[in-house]
Amino acid sequence: MVSSTPNPEPRPTPTYRLTEDQAALRDAVRVLADERIAPRAAEIDRTAEFPWDVKELLASHDILSLPFPEQYGGLGGDLLTVCLAVEQISRVCATSGLILAVHELASLPLLLAGTDEQKDRWFPDLAAGNKLIAFALTEAEAGSDVAAARTRARRDGEGDDADWIIDGSKRFISQGSVADLIAVFAVTAEDDDTPRRDRLTCFMVEKDMAGFAVERVEHKMGIRGSPTAELSFRGVRVPDANRVGAVGEGFSLAMRTLDRSRPGIAAQAVGIAQGALDVAAAYAAEREQFGKPISDFQMIAAMLADMDAGTEAARQLLYKAATEIDAGAADAGRWSALCKLVAGDTAMRVTTDAVQVLGGYGYIDEFPVERMMRDAKITQLYEGTQQIQRLVIARALTARQH
Amino acid sequence: MRIVVLVKPVPDTASGGERLRPDDLRLDRAAVPAVVNANDEYALEAALKLTEAHGGEVHLVSMAGPTAPETMRKALAMGAASGTLVTDDSLAGSDMVSTTRVLAAVLRGIEYDLLLAGADTSDGGGGIVPAGIATLLGLPYLSYAAKIIPDTEAGSVRVHRISATGYEVLESPMPALIVATQALGEPRYPSLKGIMAARSKTLDTNSLADVPLEDGAAVGGAVSTTAVLGSEAPPPRAATRVIREPAEEAARQVVEFLADRRII
Numbered sequence A: 001m002v003s004s005t006p007n008p009e010p011r012p013t014p015t016y017r018l019t020e021d022q023a024a025l026r027d028a029v030r031v032l033a034d035e036r037i038a039p040r041a042a043e044i045d046r047t048a049e050f051p052w053d054v055k056e057l058l059a060s061h062d063i064l065s066l067p068f069p070e071q072y073g074g075l076g077g078d079l080l081t082v083c084l085a086v087e088q089i090s091r092v093c094a095t096s097g098l099i100l101a102v103h104e105l106a107s108l109p110l111l112l113a114g115t116d117e118q119k120d121r122w123f124p125d126l127a128a129g130n131k132l133i134a135f136a137l138t139e140a141e142a143g144s145d146v147a148a149a150r151t152r153a154r155r156d157g158e159g160d161d162a163d164w165i166i167d168g169s170k171r172f173i174s175q176g177s178v179a180d181l182i183a184v185f186a187v188t189a190e191d192d193d194t195p196r197r198d199r200l201t202c203f204m205v206e207k208d209m210a211g212f213a214v215e216r217v218e219h220k221m222g223i224r225g226s227p228t229a230e231l232s233f234r235g236v237r238v239p240d241a242n243r244v245g246a247v248g249e250g251f252s253l254a255m256r257t258l259d260r261s262r263p264g265i266a267a268q269a270v271g272i273a274q275g276a277l278d279v280a281a282a283y284a285a286e287r288e289q290f291g292k293p294i295s296d297f298q299m300i301a302a303m304l305a306d307m308d309a310g311t312e313a314a315r316q317l318l319y320k321a322a323t324e325i326d327a328g329a330a331d332a333g334r335w336s337a338l339c340k341l342v343a344g345d346t347a348m349r350v351t352t353d354a355v356q357v358l359g360g361y362g363y364i365d366e367f368p369v370e371r372m373m374r375d376a377k378i379t380q381l382y383e384g385t386q387q388i389q390r391l392v393i394a395r396a397l398t399a400r401q402h
Numbered sequence B: 001m002r003i004v005v006l007v008k009p010v011p012d013t014a015s016g017g018e019r020l021r022p023d024d025l026r027l028d029r030a031a032v033p034a035v036v037n038a039n040d041e042y043a044l045e046a047a048l049k050l051t052e053a054h055g056g057e058v059h060l061v062s063m064a065g066p067t068a069p070e071t072m073r074k075a076l077a078m079g080a081a082s083g084t085l086v087t088d089d090s091l092a093g094s095d096m097v098s099t100t101r102v103l104a105a106v107l108r109g110i111e112y113d114l115l116l117a118g119a120d121t122s123d124g125g126g127g128i129v130p131a132g133i134a135t136l137l138g139l140p141y142l143s144y145a146a147k148i149i150p151d152t153e154a155g156s157v158r159v160h161r162i163s164a165t166g167y168e169v170l171e172s173p174m175p176a177l178i179v180a181t182q183a184l185g186e187p188r189y190p191s192l193k194g195i196m197a198a199r200s201k202t203l204d205t206n207s208l209a210d211v212p213l214e215d216g217a218a219v220g221g222a223v224s225t226t227a228v229l230g231s232e233a234p235p236p237r238a239a240t241r242v243i244r245e246p247a248e249e250a251a252r253q254v255v256e257f258l259a260d261r262r263i264i
């Protein structure tokens, strides 16, 4: 029998070409990064202090407002535009690029599931950069295995609008010690039979709530100016109005958040790779050994060519992924995992090769590539390790077979 | 306060690709990206600060090639409210006299309290257009401004003019033409919102026919009184010595180098 329903319109393949606005915003961020942030990068790394001056700079130039809707004073930038900005900043300073990436990451639960009242309450200050926000999912015993979280939220009293009491601790929370607002994912399931994906709920904890404390800040290999904090919650009373999304929806909200935020980390990685490539290419043209510039040696030239090819490939995959996600792709999770996987590995390889091109000078802190190599490593770890990205991609592949 | 700032798109000197066209020895404006002339940015920054302090708006005026709107948007993104552009094929290759006449004619149709200009342009480098405009328009001409202090109630303005020994304080009624210097303060970076807003600001583009020139004033490349007859690259620099030492040691070696040659 011939079906009478016509074939559904095939979904057009989203493509991208940077709009004039996107190119103009990217160029503006690039100039700002080169002239105002680059000179600070080495010092930020050395002192391992959060660069409040850079945060102010990003706020005053509306860069922190990019992810927020216009009605809250944001620029309503799409994901691709946010990525362009993260990339340009990370090219000169990965710590500084992360300020914007985390600002977006941690605001996503509110963007995706927040009520109008919650957006009214928090977005204007976040968009203006008056307040910072952090994303607290990871725990000491719950890293890749997010659903294993132990931080608990219990209702204090009867009724659907009773306050919550949060107890537990979160580890490795970027900007957790400088944020005014923290999106905390806590277990609300009453019993162990609740399916893993229905156990968590997201809450906004404000930094001056009683019982909230910053326990310590880690000493790290890279992104040293970005404070990575251990946070504790001892009977923190949180009004129900601070609950984001439905009770039990936290896991899926966290996953949807990561589907949109991983490209930000990919952008950080592409930026780091480009920064290292730029330094290596310039150095190779200038440094002479055996009577000629080392870029004349084919082994060096080939390394530079591979670095460029890898960086550009990662960038194009990132822009494509951001475009797919902005267009509402059903397999957004796959796209975001693809671009983070490729970009993170590229950043690691390119920065390692950049150190190689600079030889001994690449290994000392007179040149920025050793810092870039240390910074690159984190992009293979956070917002899901590379292994977890492969898991996500492989699961999407398997799902397609059914 | 209404302030007009003269701006000119010039080839980006940072691009390193500036060149003259081989056939007519005019600047090849297509070869490199254009930017707002750096000295004009100082004038614009000063104008923006003045309107922030005293209220009012900044309007841009430019005579430039057909791609100028793109560059002028950058100045609008910094905070100027609107702009007027004169662009016409026949104006290509204009000398400074033509440029002065055209800009003066455009300015006759615009109201302002202050007219600000940069000291010179990085491409032409003549530095006499502002003085010419002041002459044609009969405006007080206050040059080398390190500071601008308007008195809106009295309708006058004071300028600290840089001199060899310090500065002179000039006072004149408004409107007046002021030539800015870098001492007025670093130009701001456009904010992202400024860039977005610039897209919808009015940029009034005119051809030469729209400009009410004074009777008989001939302008444009055809009547240019100056021409480039030839150009030559400066001789290559002698070998450069790069000192790669920590700051203190590097400074010591630089001083030694200069002292050896009796430069210091």
Ligand SMILES: Cc1cc2nc3c(=O)[nH]c(=O)nc-3n(C[C@H](O)[C@H](O)[C@H](O)COP(=O)(O)OP(=O)(O)OC[C@H]3O[C@@H](n4cnc5c(N)ncnc54)[C@H](O)[C@@H]3O)c2cc1C
Pocket (backbone or CB within 6 Å): A135, A136, A137, A138, A140, A142, A143, A144, A145, A171, A172, A173, A174, A175, A220, A228, A378, A381, A382, A383, A384, A385, A386, A387, A388, A391
């Ligand atoms: C600097 C920094 C900043 C961070 N910022 C934040 C933040 O802002 N918010 C937040 O919530 N978290 C943050 N994190 C946490 C980060 O996301 C986790 O470290 C990461 O998800 C890995 O968890 P883990 O460290 O517990 O490693 P584990 O999960 O213990 O993994 C150890 C190793 O086992 C592998 N592995 C684990 N499970 C599997 C599996 N199923 N299959 C194959 N391999 C597997 C991993 O890939 C890894 O190689 C941050 C971490 C760091 C270091």
